[in-house]
Amino acid sequence: MDELEQVSRLGATCFKVIDDSLIEPPRDELWCRELADDIQSRGLRVRLRGSIRADRVTDEAIRQLKRAGFFAFSCGIENYSESALKRMAKSARVDQNLQALDVFKKHGIYVQAGHILFDHGTTMEELRENHRRMSDYVWTISKGIFSEMYAAEGTPFTRLLRKRNLIDANDDGTGNRNYRLAGEDVVQAYTGLKRWHKSHLRLYDKAIDAVSAPKALEDEELVEFHALATELRRHDLAFMELLLEAVEPGEHDVDGLVDAQVARNKIKYQTLATRVDHAYASAGLVYDADANPFFG
Numbered sequence: 001m002d003e004l005e006q007v008s009r010l011g012a013t014c015f016k017v018i019d020d021s022l023i024e025p026p027r028d029e030l031w032c033r034e035l036a037d038d039i040q041s042r043g044l045r046v047r048l049r050g051s052i053r054a055d056r057v058t059d060e061a062i063r064q065l066k067r068a069g070f071f072a073f074s075c076g077i078e079n080y081s082e083s084a085l086k087r088m089a090k091s092a093r094v095d096q097n098l099q100a101l102d103v104f105k106k107h108g109i110y111v112q113a114g115h116i117l118f119d120h121g122t123t124m125e126e127l128r129e130n131h132r133r134m135s136d137y138v139w140t141i142s143k144g145i146f147s148e149m150y151a152a153e154g155t156p157f158t159r160l161l162r163k164r165n166l167i168d169a170n171d172d173g174t175g176n177r178n179y180r181l182a183g184e185d186v187v188q189a190y191t192g193l194k195r196w197h198k199s200h201l202r203l204y205d206k207a208i209d210a211v212s213a214p215k216a217l218e219d220e221e222l223v224e225f226h227a228l229a230t231e232l233r234r235h236d237l238a239f240m241e242l243l244l245e246a247v248e249p250g251e252h253d254v255d256g257l258v259d260a261q262v263a264r265n266k267i268k269y270q271t272l273a274t275r276v277d278h279a280y281a282s283a284g285l286v287y288d289a290d291a292n293p294f295f296g
Helices: 004-010 031-043 059-068 081-089 094-106 126-137 157-161 184-199 199-212 217-248 255-265 266-283
Strands: 014-016 046-050 070-078 110-115
Touching: 031 059, 031 070, 046 059, 059 070, 059 094, 070 094, 081 126, 081 255, 094 110, 126 217, 184 217, 184 255, 184 266, 199 217, 199 266, 217 255, 217 266, 255 266
Parallel strands: 014 046, 046 070, 070 110
Antiparallel strands: none
């Protein structure tokens, strides 16, 4: 708190709290209240962004953290299918994830919801479940439509893949081991969503950066960036629905489907890119991030 106060007195107003899970025992609702009391007693007017586990979210904790100055959280929702969460050994259940998102929305918190859409056991039913829930919670901020379980060497997940002879290659250049998926329809969905995602990759990264890597923005500027990210998400989900409908009956020209949709939406995405550029210019921001290494 002394460090926060010192830097605030020098003019800083927006801070990212680096902690994978802000509320872990012995931190609790009382700790959140004391944190807010301390910040307010020092007269600090700060914006804070942090990370929190869905199963640690309570209405009172978020109410107090909002009072402390938290305006955004990243939260590893990961998957909206109970079977997928169990397979991935995630501790939170779907109902806990949904409850956490409802609490965040109630208190006006921006949420970057981490997702793991694909792993070695993904099914078409799980993809449909995820599409339905993503559509219900379209307001959450997400870096595009595609994501997969990272298979790093030395992890239990990678050891499981190797034990089942599912590893296809040693490394894709990022430390991620490529592995096989279950079922041709899932492979087609994976291929299509990844190809679509890559077509708009830099726009995704740029559109959400103002919130995911927080900047000292005015309220109306945050609203504008969030609206742009939400609009991108709606377009993604419309494509995902189209792809899942095409794959299930046995459609195999996924590349052709993606190319046709990219071409059909070209002007729409150019317009969105222009609007994102305008939002950056209006806020006095410059985007100079390196390309995402996972989609080279």
